[in-house]
Every structure is written in structure tokens, then in C-alpha cells.
Amino acid sequence: DAGVIQSPRHEVTEMGQEVTLRxxxxxxxxxxxxxxQTMMRGLELLIYFNNNVPIDDSGMPEDRFSAKMPxxxxxxxxxxxxxxxxxxxxxxxxxxxxxxxxxxxQGTRLTVV
Amino acid sequence: AQSVTQLDSxxxxxxxxxxxxxxxxxxxVSVYLFWYVQYPNQGLQLLLKYLSGSTLVKGINxxxxxxxxxxxxxxxxxxxxxxSDTAEYFCAVSLASGGSYIPTFGRxxxxxxxx
Numbered sequence: 470d471a472g473v474i475q476s477p478r479h480e481v482t483e484m485g486q487e488v489t490l491r492x493x494x495x496x497x498x499x500x501x502x503x504x505x506q507t508m509m510r511g512l513e514l515l516i517y518f519n520n521n522v523p524i525d526d527s528g529m530p531e532d533r534f535s536a537k538m539p540x541x542x543x544x545x546x547x548x549x550x551x552x553x554x555x556x557x558x559x560x561x562x563x564x565x566x567x568x569x570x571x572x573x574x575q576g577t578r579l580t581v582v
Numbered sequence: 583a584q585s586v587t588q589l590d591s592x593x594x595x596x597x598x599x600x601x602x603x604x605x606x607x608x609x610x611v612s613v614y615l616f617w618y619v620q621y622p623n624q625g626l627q628l629l630l631k632y633l634s635g636s637t638l639v640k641g642i643n644x645x646x647x648x649x650x651x652x653x654x655x656x657x658x659x660x661x662x663x664x665x666s667d668t669a670e671y672f673c674a675v676s677l678a679s680g681g682s683y684i685p686t687f688g689r690x691x692x693x694x695x696x697x
Contacts, residue, residue, distance in 0.1 A: 473625075500682035512672065512687040519681040560625060562685075569614045569633060569676055569683045573625035 473574035475561050481580045487549040490577045492561030493542055502571060503536055503546050504560040512560075518544065551581045584609040584675050588688035596696050597665055603658040603691045605673030613675045614683065615656040617647055620670040620690075629671070632656065643667070668695045 474493040482488050494501050503515040516526040518538045526536070533552070538544040548555055558578050562571040589604040607613060614633050618626040630641025637649040647658045656673060670690045676683040 502684075511689040514684065514686070517682060517684060524682065525679070525684075562626075564683060566681065570616055570628050570631055571683075571685050573618075573627070575625045578623075 473561055473563055473572055475559075475574035475577050477577060478575060479578045479580075481582065482551055484552055484581055485550045486581075487547065488551045488555075488579060488581075490546040490559050490561075490579070492544045492546070492574060494544070494561070494563030495565075495572055496542070498563035498565045498572070499541070500564045500566070500571075501538060501544050502562040502564075503544070504562065506558045506560060506576070515546070548579075551579075553581045555579060556581050584613065584677050584686050586673050586675050586686055586688035588671075588673055588691050590691050591689065592692045592694065594694045594696060595663055598662050600661050601659065601663050601667075601693065603671050603673075603693065605656045605658065605688060607654050607656060607673070607675045609654075609675060609677065611677065613677065615647075615649060616674040616676065616685065617641065617645070617656075617658050618672045618674060618687075619643075620672065622669075626672060629658070663693070663695050665695050665697060667693060669693060 476491045502517045505513045515528045516536045521538045536546045558576045560576045562573045564571045585608050587606045595601045616631045617629040620626045632639050632649045640646045672690045673688040674685040676685045
């Protein structure tokens with residue numbers, strides 16, 4: 470398996486623009502997590518899905534953030550409109566219901582100018 | 583609620599010296615514990631995990647960790663480090679919730695290995 474695949478790896482956008490981050494989890498995994506990593510706050514869990522259903526989105530910082538998982542092999546995290554303080558590395562991770570560890574993608578480094 | 587405390591934000595060490603990265607957790611129920619490593623510009627990869635059984639767990643790259651329930655600790659150790667071990671290390675605890683095991687991470691410890 471290729472592991473968790475995220476795209477794009479880098480994104481630079483202007484304040485106010487819409488940004489969409491994409492994630493393909495490992496085949497057969499039924500849990501998917503979106504994390505944000507910053508120097509100030511470390512790794513924060515934004516939202517997680519189980520069997521494509523959002524379970525807990527209490528970590529999503531504002532209504533500008535939204536996430537979807539239309540099927541078992543694809544998820545998106547959208548920021549609209551983006552702001553400079555959204556600049557961070559965003560990670561997607563997945564896990565199976567028979568395992569306990571999460572497998573991470575390479576991350577998307579987002580810079581909002 | 584669960585939380586993870588990594589007591590050192592940065593640990594400098596010379597090559598071939600031993601190292602210990604400290605991690606304490608708080609949880610009201612049984613936990614599963616993990617150490618992940620993050621190399622620059624990469625995602626997190628699993629070093630080792632404790633689920634049950636022997637309290638001493640061995641992982642990749644010569645690392646090991648010991649689960650101590652009475653001290654609620656899960657410290658990571660390596661007897662002799664290499665330059666290539668320079669990276670960020672994260673301790674994590676997982677609890678079951680909504681059909682998933684949700685990892686909660688510490689703030690990370692930057693291991694810097696000097697020649």
C-alpha cells in the first residue's frame with residue numbers, strides 16, 4: 470500500500486481565498502483524522518471520521534473550516550475564506566478498527582499571505 | 583479526559599551517548615501508548631507502541647520504551663544515538679471513542695544529536 474496520500478504538499482494562497490486539502494486514506498482503514506501542526510499549539514486534532522461519518526468536529530477552529538468524507542477512499546478539508554493565521558502543516562491520518570495506531574500522510578504545508 | 587506531557591522540549595546529546603525522552607500521561611481508564619518520530623518535512627511514523635503485556639517494548643531503530651503504570655510514564659530510551667536520530671519525537675495516548683481509537687499527542691521533544 471502507498472500509505473496515506475495527501476495533496477497538495479505545499480499550498481500558498483492569498484488571504485480570503487478558498488483552500489481545499491485532500492486525503493486518500495489507506496485502503497481498508499475505517500477511521501480518518503485531520504490534524505493541524507503549528508509551533509504554538511503543537512498537533513491539534515481538528516476532526517475525525519469513522520466509516521465516513523464525522524464523529525467529533527469540536528477541534529475545528531471556526532466555521533470557516535469544513536471537512537467531508539464522501540466515500541471510504543477520499544476526504545477533504547476546506548478553509549473558506551482563508552486567513553494568515555491558518556498557516557500551518559495539515560496532516561491526515563487513518564487507522565483500522567483492528568489496529569490502534571494511526572498512519573500519517575506527509576502533510577500539506579499551507580501558507581496564507 | 584486524557585493528556586500527555588512531554589517534559590523536555592529539546593534534548594541535546596552527543597553521538598553514541600544514551601538518551602531518554604520523558605513522557606507522562608493522565609487518563610482515567612486503560613490506555614494505549616505510542617511514540618512517533620517526525621523527520622523534517624515529513625509526516626509522523628510509528629516508533630513503538632504499548633497495548634498490553636510486557637511493560638518493556640522495543641521499536642524500530644534501536645529504541646525502546648517502558649510503561650510504568652504507577653508513575654503514569656512511558657519514557658523512550660536508546661542506548662547509543664546516531665546523527666540520523668535527530669528528529670522530533672511525539673508521545674501519544676489513545677482512547678476508544680465513537681468506534682475509533684483517537685490519538686492525543688504531547689507537544690513533542692526535539693532530539694538534537696551532535697557529532
